[in-house]
Amino acid sequence: xxxxxxxxxxxxxxxxxxxxxxxxxxxxxxxxxxxxxxxxxxxxxxxxxxxxxxxxxxxxxxxxxxxxxxxxxxxxxxxxxxxxxxxxxxxxxxxxxxxxxxxxxxxxxxxxxxxxxxxxxxxxxxxxxxxxxxxxxxxxxxxxxxxxxxxxxxxxxxxxxxxxxxxx
Amino acid sequence: xxxxxxxxxxxxxxxxxxxxxxxxxxxxxxxxxxxxxxxxxxxxxxxxxxxxxxxxxxxxxxxxxxxxxxxxxxxxxxxxxxxxxxxxxxxxxxxxxxxxxxxxxxxxxxxxxxxxxxxxxxxxxxxxxxxxxxxxxxxxxxxxxxxxxxxxxxxxxxxxxxxxxxxx
Numbered sequence: 001x002x003x004x005x006x007x008x009x010x011x012x013x014x015x016x017x018x019x020x021x022x023x024x025x026x027x028x029x030x031x032x033x034x035x036x037x038x039x040x041x042x043x044x045x046x047x048x049x050x051x052x053x054x055x056x057x058x059x060x061x062x063x064x065x066x067x068x069x070x071x072x073x074x075x076x077x078x079x080x081x082x083x084x085x086x087x088x089x090x091x092x093x094x095x096x097x098x099x100x101x102x103x104x105x106x107x108x109x110x111x112x113x114x115x116x117x118x119x120x121x122x123x124x125x126x127x128x129x130x131x132x133x134x135x136x137x138x139x140x141x142x143x144x145x146x147x148x149x150x151x152x153x154x155x156x157x158x159x160x161x162x163x164x165x166x167x168x
Numbered sequence: 169x170x171x172x173x174x175x176x177x178x179x180x181x182x183x184x185x186x187x188x189x190x191x192x193x194x195x196x197x198x199x200x201x202x203x204x205x206x207x208x209x210x211x212x213x214x215x216x217x218x219x220x221x222x223x224x225x226x227x228x229x230x231x232x233x234x235x236x237x238x239x240x241x242x243x244x245x246x247x248x249x250x251x252x253x254x255x256x257x258x259x260x261x262x263x264x265x266x267x268x269x270x271x272x273x274x275x276x277x278x279x280x281x282x283x284x285x286x287x288x289x290x291x292x293x294x295x296x297x298x299x300x301x302x303x304x305x306x307x308x309x310x311x312x313x314x315x316x317x318x319x320x321x322x323x324x325x326x327x328x329x330x331x332x333x334x335x336x
Contacts (some may be wrong), residue, residue: 004335010245018311020241055330059259060300062265062266063226063265065263065264065265066263066264066265066266066267067265067287068264069239069262069263069265071237084268087225089271093261093263093267093269094261095233095234095237095238095259095261095271096233096234096236096237097230097231097233097234097237097270098226098234099234099269100259101261101267101269101305102300103263103266103267105236113292125333125335127217129335131170131226131298135332136332136333137269137330137331137332137333138330138331139305139328139330139331140328140329140331141299141326141327141328142326142327142328142329147331148331149247149282149331152333152334152335153332153333153334153336154276154331154332154333155175155329155330155331156330157332157334158309158310158334160307160308160309160310160330161307161308161310161313161323161324162204162306162307162322162323162324162328162329162331163305163306163307163308163316163321163322163323164304164305164322164325164328165293165304165305165319165321165322166320166325167293168322168324
């Protein structure tokens with residue numbers, strides 16, 4: 001039920017990467033990739049995805065809360081027949097008015113370097129823009145700064161610095 | 169009503185800057201400074217405060233929404249007798265679990281350079297920590313990077329870059 005709900009209510013299908021052209025559905029027996037903003041996510045499946053990229057485990061209770069209170073949650077799925085596999089995730093916090101900050105962007109290693117991370121980010125940016133959020137931000141680890149720059153993100157624009165509080 | 173509500177339910181009083189020692193109330197006829205997390209803010213008074221530091225005006229409808237959907241809103245007030253004046257403001261977005269991002273930190277020019285901005289930020293950090301938020305972030309304009317560094321914020325820790333999306 002959750003699957004079909006996500007498929008028809010708050011998801012968008014895309015063709016496989018080579019023919020990706022936005023959010024156009026494709027039919028046929030081929031595996032397909034689709035995005036969703038549905039928050040009914042199996043937390044263990046999400047943990048598995050995060051394990052696959054080597055992230056430290058976090059308490060599922062807190063992950064559940066973070067998903068609940070994020071402004072936007074985006075998932076990326078591979079569908080084969082009736083089964084689907086979680087292959088990407090990202091979320092954004094926001095004040096619902098001016099600012100959004102994107103966190104926890106992850107694409108399963110088997111699906112990296114195929115333009116899918118970029119497609120997922122584009123999907124997310126489009127959703128945020130459609131909500132009239134003008135200031136879209138993130139904190140990028142050094143090895144992904146280039147990736148985000150290619151997507152139109154600027155590091156330290158006009159000298160603005162991202163800062164993190166480290167308690168003594 | 170809103171005033172007393174804020175004074176007794178979700179506010180903390182502080183002594184004037186010279187004797188500031190946390191969130192200890194002071195009595196007597198002296199003007200005093202206090203902090204609050206009450207969201208019943210006169211939007212015109214807030215606009216006046218932001219005007220005083222030269223910020224661009226923003227639609228009050230959106231400011232209202234941003235306040236509503238911020239995780240934490242902090243105001244700083246000067247109280248003289250029965251009247252109070254808004255002299256500082258800051259707010260944070262959050263996923264209520266891991267991350268918070270602080271936005272719109274403003275102290276009225278007449279009250280700057282007295283340690284009040286620092287006191288307001290400390291108040292805010294304490295509130296965020298009490299909610300078990302471990303990752304507290306912000307984006308600092310170049311001229312306030314030093315201010316935040318003195319408060320324990322690090323710029324670009326481990327090469328992490330703050331990035332902003334600039335649509336083509």
